[in-house]
Amino acid sequence: MAEPIRVVITGAAGQIAYSLLYSIAKGDVFGKDQPIVLILLDIPPMLPVLDGVVMELQDCALPLLREVIPTDKVEVGFKDIDAAILVGSMPRKEGMERKDLLKANVAIFKTQGAALDKYAKKTVKVLVVGNPANTNCLIASKSAPSIPKENFSCLTRLDHNRACSQVAMRCNVSSDAVKNVIIWGNHSSTQYPDVHHAKVKVQDSELPAYDVVKDDAWLRGPFISTVQQRGAAVIKARKLSSAMSAAKAICDHMRDIWFGTKEGEFISMGVYAAGNSYGVPQDLMYSFPVCIKNKMWKIVDGLPINDFSQAKMDATAAELVEERDTALDFLSQ
Template identity: 85%
Template sequence: MADPIRVLVTGAAGQIAYSLLYSIAKGDVFGKDQPLILLLLDITPMLPVLDGVVMELQDCALPLLREVVPTDKEEVAFKDLDAAILVGSMPRKEGMERKDLLKANVAIFKSQGAALDKYAKKTVKVLVVGNPANTNCLITAKSAPSIPKENFSCLTRLDHNRARSQVAMRCGIPADNVRNVIIWGNHSSTQYPDVHHCKVSVKGEDKPAFDVVKDDTWLKGDFISTVQQRGAAVIKARKLSSAMSAAKAICDHMRDIWTGTAEGEFVSMGVYSSGNSYGVPDDLIYSFPVTIKNKTWKIVEGLEINDFSRAKMEATAAELVEERDTAISFLAV
């Protein structure tokens, strides 16, 4: 068997982590023959809860899980990491301005980026989940200058899965018959779920989504707003944020980084923009369609972008630029 890899989950006493840890520990993400050591980081008041999570992981008797390390110390959590899944963040509280939320999270992710820089392997793959995920990811990457920016990504796979599922339900087919939906931009209500390049498999034949759905008004209207507002809809119904679906998306995202995307298929990930793709400004973490091979992502280039799509892609980019500039003003403090 291979040597164990070291995998960190932050916010490890929270509800997303509770849905996530079992899947990681049993081999759904890094492979069925890959032993691992789980590092679980949370704030000091959550350590008693974390002890309960550790007991449950032990009680699962999972053959791949070699060790579980609960901690509130960054120097322990970030040591020699192969993968980091940064779930923990400051949630938005009632009456809190977005600016206040950004300020609180800049402090968290600046610190975690510095810890990655100091303690983790330079090959570490970092996935930022805690919101605002794109900007938190950018701050983390900026705070870890010795780790390549290409090693950082943020989660828009949940939105990707939501879009895929909406199209599948509309067509009355399984979700895996729908591929190459795209989430452009920010993991926020300005994101643009795009099906202009989506393929739907009907009786073994791939067809454009617009031809199969046969309802352009829905695809350009309610479909987009449903995906954009899905997180808020879940909170309204459950009185809690998405946990099961977020955990599944995290697994999908990290598994694709580790093992690659299928031939002819692309997925959505928030990745570093160098300003060369689709007119998106540089120095943003922006969700693009990507393919992955040998643990390296590549933006899918050359897709035709119509005026409808262009306007929505620019709107979400503008929000990200504003978020970035606000966050960077706090970074200097």
Template identity: 75%
Template sequence: MQAEPIRVLVTGAAGQIAYSLLFSIAKGDVFGQDQPIILLLLDITPMLPVLEGVVMELQDCALPLLKEIIPTDKEEVAFKDLDAAILVGSMPRKEGMERKDLLKANVAIFKSQGAALDKYAKKTVKVLVVGNPANTNCLVAAKSAPSIPKENFSCLTRLDHNRARSQVAMRCGIPATQVKNVIIWGNHSSTQYPDVHHCKVNMSGSELTCFDAIKDDDWLKGDFITTVQQRGAAVIKARKLSSAMSAAKAICDHMRDICCKSLLGYCHWTWKIVDSLAINDFSKSKMDATAAELVEERDTAVTFLGV
């Protein structure tokens, strides 16, 4: 007997990240191969003709798990009875735009979407904020949805995590699956800190620390960090478009590992904060720098929220 469909929202659904993402969701890569899905696709009114083309392509894929597709520009339709929400759409930074203007525009978007979650979605909804500045937008959405548990909200740094694992793996000449316990601290921006001080690498059947496996502390404390921090900009420079494919893959990874195990009832699975993690002075200085940026963004956003 087939399970009841879950209702999954993707915002910015006519954009390039969503275009890379929707097929994976609809074919079962995220919520499971036996979980039917109703896809709700939200975008702004001028993008509805493009969104209709996306709907046609999804229909033409003839995916057995995809039970219904609902394209809309109305929040009251998009957020109704949601089980999961992936908030991809946001205001991009335009030429000449000040950072505070970008924050102001996105506060308005995510305040509205948070309120819509609060009013229309299930209280168990799992929310992933992708649109940048992701950390601050996530805070705004969570503050605007007071009836939904704060632990149901998260923002996407899985792309940075995947990038960091891949860099270590390529340096060691092994698959990324043999690299674990990489940590991304702080803002999803160029101040983020990819930390490998707790990272373990499996090489030839032996588990080594990342520093012992690579044997190049200068690289790990220098070029490795800047490469991960600036990877998004490097992709844009190379392909003249943002990193949609890898972002979509990271969204799938995040939703499957962080949100969906609890959403789909895997033994009351939940995430938790790791206590008593040793942090050295080098890491602390990097964490302090990105924390300062996050606090500044938060304080600016709160003034626009009016709280």
């Protein structure tokens, strides 16, 4: 057997983690022959809950799970880790302004970024889930200068999966028959779900999504707003935020980092914009189409972009620039 890898999950007593931990511990993410040490990090008041989660993981009797370490200390949580899944963040409370939310989260992700810098392996792969995910990811990266920016990414795979599913249902095919949808920009209601480059497998042929759906008005209207507003729709119906689907998306994202994307396919993830792709300003974490090989992502460049798409991509970039500038003000205080 391989040496165990060390994986930390923050916000580990929360409901997303509760849906996530079993899949990771049983080998769905890092491989069926990869032993794992799970470190569960949360705030001090949640430690009794973590004890219950540890008991449940023990009771699953999973052969790959070598150790489970519950902690509220970053120096324990981030010590020598191979992967970090940063789920915990300050949720938006009723009456809270976005600026207040950003300020609270800058403090959290500055601390966690500094801890990654000090204690984690320099090869660590960091996935930020806690919202506002793109900007939290940028703050964590800036607070960990010794870890390459390319090692940080934020979750837009849930939006990507939602977009695939909507197209699949519309075309009456299984979701794996849809590939190369793109989520551009921010994991917020300004994100742009784009199917101009997507393909749908019908019988033995791969056809452009627009040709299979045959409803441009839907693809440019209700489809986009459904994906953008899906998180709010789930909260309205369930009275809780997306957990099962978020956990599945986290697994998809990390598995693709570990094992790479399929030939001819790309997926969406929030990654560092260096200012040379699709007119996106530099120094943002922006969701692009990427392909992954040897644990390194590469933006899929050169896709033709029409005026409709460019306007949407620019709008979500503008929101990210505003978020970044507000967050950086707090970071420097």
